[in-house]
Amino acid sequence: MPTAMTKTHRSQLLLAALVAGVDGNLLLRGGQWRAGFAVWIAGLALSVLLVGGRANRERLLMLAGITVAALGLAVRDADMLYAIDMLSVLCMGALLIWHGTGRTLADLTLVRTVRAGVIAALNTVAGAPGLLARSDADTGADTTSAARGTIRALTIGVALAAVPLFIVTGLLSASDIVFSRMLDNVFSTVVTDGLSHLLISALLAWITAGWFRAATGHPLGDAVPDPRSPGLPFITLSVVLYALLALLLAFVITQARVLFGGAEFLRTTANLTVATYAREGFFQLIAASGVVLATLVMAEWLLADDDGAARRHFRVVGAMLLALVALLLVSSATRIGLYVNEFGLSVDRAFAGAAIVWVSGGLVACALTTLRGNPVRFMRAAIMVTVGWVTMMNVINPEALVVRVNVARAATGAAFDAKYHAQLSADALPLLLQRASRLQPADCNALHAELQTAWAKRLADPEEGRGDWRSTTLPLSGARRWFAATQAAPRSCAAPAGVSAPL
Secondary structure (H helix, E strand, O other): OOOOOOHHHHHHHHHHHHHHHHHHHHHOOOOOOOHHHHHHHHHHHHHHHHHOOOOOHHHHHHHHHHHHHHHHHHHOOOHHHHHHHHHHHHHHHHHHHHHHOOOOHHHOOHHHHHHHHHHHHHHHHHOOHHHHOOOOOOOOHHHHHHHHHHHHHHHHHHHHHHHHHHHHHHHHHHHOHHHHHHHHHHHHHHHHHHHHHHHHHHHHHHHHHHHHHHHOOOOOOOOOOOOOOOOEOHHHHHHHHHHHHHHHHHHHHHHHHHHHHHHHHHHHHHOOOHHHHHHOOHHHHHHHHHHHHHHHHHHHHHEOOOOHHHHHHHHHHHHHHHHHHHHHHHHHHHHHHHHHHHHOOOHHHHHHHHHHHHHHHHHHHHHHOHHHOOHHHHHHHHHHHHHHHHHHHHHHOHHHHHHHHHHHHHHOOOOOOHHHHHOOOOOOHHHHHHHHHHOOHHHHHHHHHHHHHHHHHHHHOHHHHOOOHHHOOHHHHHHHHHHHHHHHOOOOOOOOOOOOOOO
């Protein structure tokens, strides 16, 4: 449970927040939040360790998780991975605040997960004032009176100094143009750059102060109510559960007709080719699977705890729903496979396939927890699945996977879209350069030409081309070196075997 905050601890948290504000002002100004943001987050995690007292195993794992998630922003360049890693950082930060309330991951439910997000936002935005306020235990009446007297004396001094300083400054400026220009430069610097740095530092310090306070076990009061299950009877929930069951069953029967009827069924029934049919729908199927899974978990929370018969019925219907959702995912994966076989792998299709893996992990987690009478373990299992999935995405590098698949297809005679591959992020560049020689000479030369065009355009952007380490990634740094090297010594497919562009 949250503990009382001592004066020393309050001072430590305030100092850590001020340092974080100044550091953030320096590290987050490079442009897109990449390497600089990763360093800043690592500093926040270290601060929690230093000022948060003895950390238990769960807090240590969360601090490691938020640091590793931020590291992904610096070691991967793809926009989709950027969104996934940034969302992971925010979620880990919210979980650290949840842990600071005295709860553990085992206490999370689907509803409490939403509540944890609200608590995190509330503490981050409004938690700082609690570090500025002093309790009666911190200072006595005499000390308070002395502090007020000092502030009053300084205020009077500033007021007395304002008029003569203003007059003398004006006279000196009028007497010497060099002094006047110096004052103008100082004033301009203070008002523009100085004020900007001050405001950003203050804003970041305010946010991190609230986060530090909550993450180290001193959150705001329990202002967000903890909703309780209304304990609905199964007959109420059976409406949505059986309706979904009937709808999914009808859809799966349709899919079976397509599966057994094949291309001829599509042409005669829907006037579609296999490629056209496969191209559409897999994103919708994945989303529908996620909605059904969330509905099932929510229905379990709404169900009465003391109704054993209702819960047995729920587990039976839930098992059938999970089986049908699994078939939906199989259908979606089949469509992606058909389309990749026909047209190759794209980044969107790679992430769609990855989403199928993630939702499948959620299905397994639900089957092993909710449907086995242990619903309180579902969110912890889902978080573990998500952490593993995000780690997998960063390790396998989806854009490199796209290159591997499509170059392998091109080696068998399939078409290769050089322009599309050249427009991938820096994550794909090393493998493209390494495997370009496996392409047909025309495709290889087209790829090198398109790479030159695409990267010349990207690096012409001031933010991308200036090389500020705070907004860069490791792959992007390598791409800059490669591009500079090719400007000095252009690369072509006629280069000797085994010679590759430096990265």
